[in-house]
Amino acid sequence: MKPLKKQLAGFAAVGAITFAFVAGASAQEKFDLDALVAAAKGEAPITVYAVTGKIVDTAKAFTEKYGVQATGKKVNEATQADLMIRESQSGKVIGDVSLAMDVGSAMAQLLPEGIVESWVPGDIEPDIADASRNPLVVVSDPQVWTYNTEKYKSCPVKNIWELTEPKWKGKVAMLDLFxxxxxxxxxxxLETHHDAEIAKAYEDLYGKKLETDQPSATAAWVKAYAGNAPLLADSTAVADAAGAPGQAEPFMAITATAKYRENVTGGLKLGICEGIEPFVGFSYPGFGLIAKGTKSPNAAKLFIHYLLTEEGIANQTVDGKLPSNGKIALPDDEPSGIAKHRDSLMLFDSSTAADDFDKRQDWQDFWRVNYKK
Incomplete structure (x- = not known):
């Protein structure tokens, strides 16, 4: 991978502690959490945008812990990016911190244009994989192939190419990609980094090499998958389609592990498709980014630091979201059991996310043309 070459150089004390983003330097130099807390206490309150409503409670806990005022607001991925662009242009920053904005927008627009910055606290940096440091990934959101455990003793699908077959026509649910x-x-x-795996999955299932007029194995699979008329719906409808009890013919689905909490609270019967080829699902990165125009840079950095701790990310790990801090484990009672399948997830390569953004419309158009009810 070839991430952007921005690293934290260190910090300089000029009255309050002010940290600098300097290319190529190590974030581990002279990191002082106490100094950061002291500097943050002298700054204005901050607002944090996040895709989860749990950010409200996280911000309250942060305020109680450090005496630094923070307010959390639930804002979806695309809206976060739009807001931060508009706020930067107006010079009136409201969102000081962004958690899990649209990755393509971040890599294609906000980071290159200096609207946001990535910062990694030096005391935690060694526990974060290189690929998740720049831009900083705070937590990743697994989207997994899912079946109904009441109907089936194990996943009825062992290969994603099966989902293009007549048996599953109109019986797979996923979020609306539009x-x-x-x-x-x-x-x-998939096409950029894992096309060979998609082709191999076809050969493993059918015993012959894939022959297609499409430019890639991935395009061939997407065309066939779209042609099998998956149900496009919101997250609740997708989870219900796969996991609602009492169904004679439940759907297959690809859905977030966070929906598996409904196994406990709502009686759903969701199970991860262990061993499905080529991947059990994919893990979508949740960047932690700071608005370059924030008037409270130290408070923003302190909040990022908090999110990288077990305490700060606890209300997301209970939903199966994967922390980038390698020292933090998921709770033993996390409903999906994704920890056992972490190595089977396709990991997003953030270094090519700008290309994802550029080709997003092409894939949506390709889907629209090939989708058949």
Whole structure:
């Protein structure tokens, strides 16, 4: 991977502590959490945008812990990017921190144009994989192939090419990729980095090499998958289609592990398709970014630091979201059991996310042309 070459150089004390983003330097130099807290206490309150409503409670806990005022607001991926662009242009920053904005927008627009910055706290940096440091990934959101455990003893599908067959026509549910473009980005990631695996999955299932007039194995699969008329719906409808009890013919689905909490609270019967080829699903990165125009840079950095701790990310790990801090484990009672399948997920390569953004419309158009009810 070839991430952007921005690293934290260190910090300089000029009255309050002010941290600098300097290319190529190590974030581990002289990191001082106490100094950061002290500097943050002298700044104005901050607002944090996040895709999860749990950010409200996270911000309250942060305020209580450090005495630094923070307010959390639930804002979806695309709207976060739009807001931060508009706020930067107006010079009136409201969102000081962004958690899990649209990755393509971040890589194609906001980071290159200096609207946001990425910062990694030096005391935690060694525990974060290189690929997740720049831009900083705070937590990743797994989207997994899912079946109904009441109907089936194990996943009835062992290979994603099966989902293009008549048996599953109109019986697979997923988020609407026109509302959630991360699914179009997923197609581009597959084609860019894993096309050989898609081709191999075909050969493993059918015992012959894939022959197609499409430019890639991924395009061939997407065409056939779209032609099998998956149900496009919101997250609740997708989870219900696969997991509602009492169904004679439940759907297959690809859905977020966060929906598996409904196994406990709503009686759903969701199970991860262990061993499905070529991947059990994919893991979508949740960047933690700071508005370059923030008037409270130290408070923003302190909040990023908090999100990278077990305490700060706890209300997301209970939903199966994967922290980038390698020292943090998922709770033993996390409903999906995704920890056992982490190595079977396709990982988004953020270094090519700008290309995902550029080709997003192409994949959506390709889907629209090939979708058949």
């Amino acid at each position: 509302e959630k473009p991360l699914y179009a980005d997923w197609f581009n990631q």
